[in-house]
Amino acid sequence: xxxxxxxxxxxxxxxxxxxxxxxxxxxxxxxxxxxxxxxxxxxxxxxxxxxxxxxxxxxxxxxxxxxxxxxxxxxxxxxxxxxxxxxxxxxxxxxxxxxxxxxxxxxxxxxxxxxxxxxxxxxxxxxxxxxxxxxxxxxxxxxxxxxxxxxxxxxxxxxxxxxxxxxxxxxxxxxxxxxxxxxxxxxxxxxxxxxxxxxxxxxxxxxxxxxxxxxxxxxxxxxxxxxxxxxxxxxxxxxxxxxxxxxxxxxxxxxxxxxxxxxxxxxxxxxxxx
Amino acid sequence: xxxxxxxxxxxxxxxxxxxxxxxxxxxxxxxxxxxxxxxxxxxxxxxxxxxxxxxxxxxxxxxxxxxxxxxxxxxxxxxxxxxxxxxxxxxxxxxxxxxxxxxxxxxxxxxxxxxxxxxxxxxxxxxxxxxxxxxxxxxxxxxxxxxxxxxxxxxxxxxxxxxxxxxxxxxxxxxxxxxxxxxxxxxxxxxxxxxxxxxxxxxxxxxxxxxxxxxxxxxxxxxxxxxxxxxxxxxxxxxxxxxxxxxxxxxxxxxxxxxxxxxxxxxxxxxxxxxxxxxxxxxxxxxxxxxxxxxxxxxxxxxxxxxxxxxxxxxxxxxxxxxxxxxxxxxxxxxxxxxxxxxxxxxxxxxxxxxxxxxxxxxxxxxxxxxxxxxxxxxxxxxxxxxxxxxxxxxxxxxxxxxxxxxxxxxxxxxxxxxxxxxxxxxxxxxxxxxxxxxxxxxxxxxxxxxxxxxxxxxxxxxxxxxxxxxxxxxxxxxxxxxxxxxxxxxxxxxxxxxxxxxxxxxxxxxxxxxxxxxxxxxxxxxxxxxxxxxxxxxxxxxxxxxxxxxxxxxxxxxxxxxxxxxxxxxxxxxxxxxxxxxxxxxxxxxxxxxxxxxxxxxxxxxxxxxxxxxxxxxxxxxxxxxxxxxxxxxxxxxxxxxxxxxxxxxxxxxxxxxxxxxxxxxxxxxxxxxxxxxxxxxxxxxxxxxxxx
Numbered sequence: 001x002x003x004x005x006x007x008x009x010x011x012x013x014x015x016x017x018x019x020x021x022x023x024x025x026x027x028x029x030x031x032x033x034x035x036x037x038x039x040x041x042x043x044x045x046x047x048x049x050x051x052x053x054x055x056x057x058x059x060x061x062x063x064x065x066x067x068x069x070x071x072x073x074x075x076x077x078x079x080x081x082x083x084x085x086x087x088x089x090x091x092x093x094x095x096x097x098x099x100x101x102x103x104x105x106x107x108x109x110x111x112x113x114x115x116x117x118x119x120x121x122x123x124x125x126x127x128x129x130x131x132x133x134x135x136x137x138x139x140x141x142x143x144x145x146x147x148x149x150x151x152x153x154x155x156x157x158x159x160x161x162x163x164x165x166x167x168x169x170x171x172x173x174x175x176x177x178x179x180x181x182x183x184x185x186x187x188x189x190x191x192x193x194x195x196x197x198x199x200x201x202x203x204x205x206x207x208x209x210x211x212x213x214x215x216x217x218x219x220x221x222x223x224x225x226x227x228x229x230x231x232x233x234x235x236x237x238x239x240x241x242x243x244x245x246x247x248x249x250x251x252x253x254x255x256x257x258x259x260x261x262x263x264x265x266x267x268x269x270x271x272x273x274x
Numbered sequence: 275x276x277x278x279x280x281x282x283x284x285x286x287x288x289x290x291x292x293x294x295x296x297x298x299x300x301x302x303x304x305x306x307x308x309x310x311x312x313x314x315x316x317x318x319x320x321x322x323x324x325x326x327x328x329x330x331x332x333x334x335x336x337x338x339x340x341x342x343x344x345x346x347x348x349x350x351x352x353x354x355x356x357x358x359x360x361x362x363x364x365x366x367x368x369x370x371x372x373x374x375x376x377x378x379x380x381x382x383x384x385x386x387x388x389x390x391x392x393x394x395x396x397x398x399x400x401x402x403x404x405x406x407x408x409x410x411x412x413x414x415x416x417x418x419x420x421x422x423x424x425x426x427x428x429x430x431x432x433x434x435x436x437x438x439x440x441x442x443x444x445x446x447x448x449x450x451x452x453x454x455x456x457x458x459x460x461x462x463x464x465x466x467x468x469x470x471x472x473x474x475x476x477x478x479x480x481x482x483x484x485x486x487x488x489x490x491x492x493x494x495x496x497x498x499x500x501x502x503x504x505x506x507x508x509x510x511x512x513x514x515x516x517x518x519x520x521x522x523x524x525x526x527x528x529x530x531x532x533x534x535x536x537x538x539x540x541x542x543x544x545x546x547x548x549x550x551x552x553x554x555x556x557x558x559x560x561x562x563x564x565x566x567x568x569x570x571x572x573x574x575x576x577x578x579x580x581x582x583x584x585x586x587x588x589x590x591x592x593x594x595x596x597x598x599x600x601x602x603x604x605x606x607x608x609x610x611x612x613x614x615x616x617x618x619x620x621x622x623x624x625x626x627x628x629x630x631x632x633x634x635x636x637x638x639x640x641x642x643x644x645x646x647x648x649x650x651x652x653x654x655x656x657x658x659x660x661x662x663x664x665x666x667x668x669x670x671x672x673x674x675x676x677x678x679x680x681x682x683x684x685x686x687x688x689x690x691x692x693x694x695x696x697x698x699x700x701x702x703x704x705x706x707x708x709x710x711x712x713x714x715x716x717x718x719x720x721x722x723x724x725x726x727x728x729x730x731x732x733x734x735x736x737x738x739x740x741x742x743x744x745x746x747x748x749x750x751x752x753x754x755x756x757x758x759x760x761x762x763x764x765x766x767x768x769x770x771x772x773x774x775x776x777x778x779x780x781x782x783x784x785x786x787x788x789x790x791x792x793x794x795x796x797x798x799x800x801x802x803x804x805x806x807x808x809x810x811x812x813x814x815x816x817x818x819x820x821x822x823x824x825x826x827x828x829x830x831x832x833x834x835x836x837x838x839x840x841x842x843x844x845x846x847x848x849x850x851x852x853x854x855x856x857x858x859x860x861x862x863x864x865x866x867x868x869x870x871x872x873x874x875x876x877x878x879x880x881x882x883x884x885x886x887x888x889x890x891x892x893x894x895x896x897x898x899x900x901x902x903x904x905x906x907x908x909x910x911x912x913x914x915x916x917x918x919x920x921x922x923x924x925x926x927x928x929x930x931x932x933x934x935x936x937x938x939x940x941x942x943x944x945x946x947x948x949x950x951x952x953x954x955x956x957x958x959x960x961x962x963x964x965x966x967x968x
Contacts, residue, residue, distance in 0.1 A: 074844060081674060108846030118837040121860050131845040134855070183845065193844075 004264050007244050016261050017048060018251035021238055026090075027052040027191050027221040028073055033087035035065075035072060037080070042068050044245045045087070050191065055213060055222045057236035057253065059229065060268070065245040066225045070193050073223065074110045075103050092190060108135070111184025112193040116200045117176035119168035119183075124160050127168040127179055131187040146186055154182035155212050174205025178212065185220065192216070194224040198231065210235050229269055233257050241265050294942075301939025304932035305622040307615050310372060310382050310607045311364030312506050313337075313354070314558030318579040318587065321354060322370075322382060322506035324607070326932070335362065342372075342380035343505055346594060350379055350929035361558035366608040369395070369565075371503070374602040376632055379929075381596060383503030387572045389595075390499045395573055402604060405499055409599040416492045423485050426478045433471040438796040440467045499598040508577045508589030511535045518584045522562060524554045526578075535588055536566065536574070562586075602632075626936060634891060635920055636930045640937060642892055646808075646910035647944070649897045651877045653812035653906075654819065658876075659869055661816070662823030669824075670831040671853055674766075683828075690821035698882030701814030702806065706886060710804035715792035717785050719804065724788035733786075737779040744772035802907045806887035808896045809906035814886045815879060819872035826868020830861035863959035870952035874945045880914035888915035890923065913941045 007013050026049030035043040043065045050056045058066040068077065075096065077083045089096040096106060108131065119127050126133070128147045137143060147164070151157040156178045160171070168179055177197055184192055194213070198206040213235050216222060226232050232239055233253060240250040241260075249256065249265045260266050267273055312322040323339025330336075335356035344350055356362050373381040385398045393401055440463050441448050451460060451468055460468070514521070516529035526532055527547050538547060547566065554564040560580035567573045577589040605618060629639025673679050712720035725733070751765035784790075794802040803809065834857050842852040858865075889909045896910040897903060921927055921934040 076840060076844060079840070079843065104846050104848050106846075107844060110844075112841075112844035114837055114841065114844075116837055118835070118841040120838060120841065120856055130842075130847075130855075134845065134847045134851045180841070183841075187846070 003248075003262065004243060007246055007248075013044075013246050013248075015047070015247040016249045016251075017247075018249075018255060018261070020252055020255075021049060021051065021250055024049070024051040024054075026050055027092060028223070029090040030069075031088050031090065033069075033072065033089060034085065035068060035077065036084045036086075038082040042245055043072070046247045048240055048247055048250055050221060050223050051238060052221050053218050054237035055217050055224060055235055056238045056240065057232040058223065058225045058240050058242060059227075059232050060242035060248075061273075062227075063244075064242040066242050067195055069242070070195055070223060070225050073191070073193055074107050074112055076112070078103060108187055109190050110193060111181075111187065111189035111191075113177070113180045113184050113195065113197045115196045117173055117180055119171070119176050119179050121167065121169060123165045124168050124171070124179060125164040128182050128186050130183055150182040150186040153185050153216070154178045155208065155215070156182055172205075174201050174208055177201060177205065177209060181209075181212065185216075190221065192220045192222045194222060196225050196227060199227060206231075229257075229271070241268060243268075297935065297939050297942055300932070300935035304936045305619055305626065307372070307605070307607050307610065307618045307622075309366045310370050311339075311366050312557055312563070313362075313364045314360045314561035314579070315354075315358050316360050317358075318561075319508055320506055320557065320561065320563075320577055321352070323352065324372075324382075326351070340380070342382045343507070343594075344380075345378045346505060346507060346592065350926060359558070360560055365555060365557040365563060367555070367563070368606060368609045370506075370606060370608055371604055372607045373501075373503075373596070373604045374637070375596065375600045376602055377600060379633055379637060381503060381505075381594070383505040383594065384573070384575055384591070385501060386504050386574075386593065387502040388499075389501070390598075399604075399606075402501065402598065402601070405598045406601060409496065409499070409601075412492055412496050413599065416489065416496070419485050419489050419492065423482070423489075426481050426485070430471070430474050430478055433467070433474040435796045436467045437464075437471055440464045442791070442795050496599040497597055500595045501598055501601075502572075502593055502595045504575050504591035505594050507592045509592050511576075511588045511590055513581070514578070514586040514588055516586060518560070518580045518586060521578065521586055522554070522556060524549075524552070526552050526554060526564060529586075532588070536576075538568075602638075627940075631891065634924060635916060636924060636926065636933055640913065640916065640940065642895055643911040643913045643916045643937075644940070644944075645895055645897070646888070646892070647877055647913045649904075650808060650812050650815070650910065650912065651873055653808065654815040654876050655869065655873055657813055657816035658819050658823050658872060662820050662868075662872075663827050663865060665820075666824045666827035666831060667853065670828050671849070671857065686821050686824050690825065693881075694818055694879050695881040695885075697814055697818045698885035701810055701817070701882055701886040705810035705813055706804060706806055710801065710807075710810060712785065713792060714794045714802050714804040715798050716790045716795070717787060719792060719798070720785065722785045725786045727788050730783065730786060730788055733779075733783055737776065737783060740772065740779055741776045744769060744776050747772055806885065806889075806909060807907045808887060808910050811883060811887035811910070811912075814882050815876040818879065818882065819876045822872040822875060823868050826871065827861070827865050830864025830868065831857060833864060834860045863956045866959070867952045867956045870948055870955070874948040874952075877948065878914055878941060878945050880912070880918055883912045883915045884918070888912035890916065890919040913937060913944070917941065 003013065028050040030046055030048050030050075033043060033046045034041065046069060058070065060066050071077050072085070073089060073091075073096070077085075085097060088098070091106070091109060095101060120130060122130075125143075125147055128150050129137070129143045132143060132146060148157060148161075151160065156175060159175060160179075163170075168176065171179060177200075181192075181197070198209050201209065210231065213222060213224070217237070224232075224236065236253045238250065239253045239256040241248045241256065243264075249260055249262050251260065256265060257269050260269070308324040308326075310322060310324055312320055314320055321339070321341070323341040325337060326340055327338040328335055329338075337354050337356065339352050339354060341347060341349060341352045367384070369384050370382060371385055373383075375381055385395065385402075388398060388401055388405075390405065391401055437448055437452060440446075440461075444461060444464065446460070446464065448460070448464060448468060451464070452471060512531070512535050514529045514532055514535070516532075521529060527549055533547055536547075547568065551568050552564055552566055554562050557563050562578040564576050564578060565573055566576065575591045577591060578586050579589075581587055603618070603621070605614070610618070625639050627639065627644065628641050630641060631643075632638035669679060669683065708720045717724045724730070747765060747769040751762065751769045753759075754762040754765050792798075838856050838860065839852055842856045847855070887909050889911065892909055892911045894905070894908055896905050896908050898905075917934055917937045920930040920937065924930050
């Protein structure tokens, strides 16, 4: 508990990252990253790798900055006027925050899924191929191919293949979220960012999404924010525990849940606080 | 509480319903053909009219009658109290005709004679109908001839304008040359203009003679045929010394002096009046109407009333002759069945919707007013929609929120509440006098002193530099934005201010230009755009409805869930791609609703129209088949203004009242239709975005 109190008091804090994580090749490398909302600091000197081909879960109590960190990866925080950052992240070796980076091109290299399903008010087909449409892609065969591939990838194809031209809003909540995942993987992203994708879904839909994430493992590198410890333990390969804007401990999921280095981590994952 | 709120709700409903019912009733009932009733008054005279309404006040009935026959009685309508009547049950004569005329309004009377043919009274209707077909042909020819006359006039006016233009361009006085025809020492241009005017004049003179002859001929033909009517207005002939009870029993023939009064005694055959030739109908208690029908003579109608000593006074009905060509529609109102009435009702509505006004708008159609309203509303929408939607888009999607934006937003909301007459005054003083004057005759006409040429050109150079500077700053600011440089806010402000200054400079240079004399200099002092006209009316209304459109669009944009925008950005879409692929489609129903509401508001607005271009009677339509088809500089008729001018400004507002209600109904119908369309459209588009979540 002392370390948590130290963090709350604003003392500097050294994250514990286990070597088995550091030894693998990262798809996104976060380097000494801090973020401020106006004067208020939300993230403190975070350094961590997101390993290629694996599922990394961000856990921690509400307001610990895990969503902010996730949204920093594809620079969605740019949309907030008062945001200022320090440090950098690298996407496959390319800087994300360098001034010369075209943020639109950057976002095209990632896919993102939000808490609440947000299908666009257009047909299922158009929803899936939206990332290609904004690139000006008009080739019908290619669009059809990508649509089927992405929907199959998101385990939605069999449910919607006969009504691709109905509104995306006509689907159920779980289907809508899988549609959003299909949209996110349509442009073949280098990393997939999932921001509590199951928090607005019922248990059955949640189960389907978790199965889907399990299927996507290996093919895509996934960073997922979750509130749900069981979910993190079920689906992730690596887990990072955050607290008040700091990364506390990061390791393989089994390590975090069974024998973490820090007692604070153990307290959190066993539900003793948070 | 439930009672209080429920009661208020009921009262509100009642008020709306009674307003609707009142306008509907009055508006729908006006054009219905009623019976024409003849009443007998205590003073012995008779009074006829269509009963429009009946009110009971203090134990007496007040009847509101449409008496017609304006050219004789100099009134269209009359109030009569039941106390003045000897009997309240009227006589409705089946032989009576209602004639709607091109001039003087309705005529009610008994057809007595047709000037062009001898026929039995039963055949009158057939002959009149046949005759009308011919007169309408003549009227069409007349219209063509008059149109030609107008065109010739127009050509001469154009040629004169040509001369005037040369005068203005070369700063010479050509008046003398035009009058004498000597063109020596003048420029080639002036010579050509003067020659053209002379040639046009010559051609017009020839054409005029021909056309005027034709017109005179047609007019003569037109006035050849006339119909004689006996109007239900008595003219005393004399007294009959007879017993009233016998008279009322129909024994008129025997009454002493009756034949003498009618001038029948001196008949060559020695035949007086037989019993069969007289038919008598009792109107009131002391009043008879009788019809004398002798062979080879037109039918005569008499009004006979009882005097105090049981004798009777005889009056003939006043005769009145009208031209067949003036007849628009005729029918015997008291003889009609329901279906025939319905037919006349429909034909009157058709005329109302598609015909030109007669009698300064009190009769006939409202088509020019409907057309004017529609054209004006369409131009207004074309002006306000792009403007309002783009402004709202900027405020909601691009502008950084701050105190300035809040102030602007509050100002726009307040603008929606400014009384419309204020916009009218603004439109008149700004659009008509300043902008219109500028278009007509350059800066001087708009009230600005132009700068000397060198000053103006140096200012132009300065403006060019300012424009380049703003462009440069905008580019810099764009780069600073992507780099998130600390100077980006400063640069943004500087860029905005520079652009504003450039815009102001452009306007300033325009109004100080010494090199612009207006597009319509030659027409002066007659204003072309420097007066109330269609264009300025539409722009004034556009300004008036701009807040409605901006507010509605902003609301529609803010109703677009942010998660959709984020989703789009996360896919790598740019700002404009997000707006045009996601935000605008989603906000479309709201935007369209706002737009239709603005249209409805604009179509119903009257106060500003009075100042910026609506007139009670326009001879030309603002949009017609004549090049360039849309005439922005013409004044026009407007439905709302028409209601006002008919009801309060016409020489006989009382007579115009029924028409006012019909026009009100029409306006209400148009506005309701627009609003319903808005609601329907919104519901339809919303359905597409409905989500079946959970």
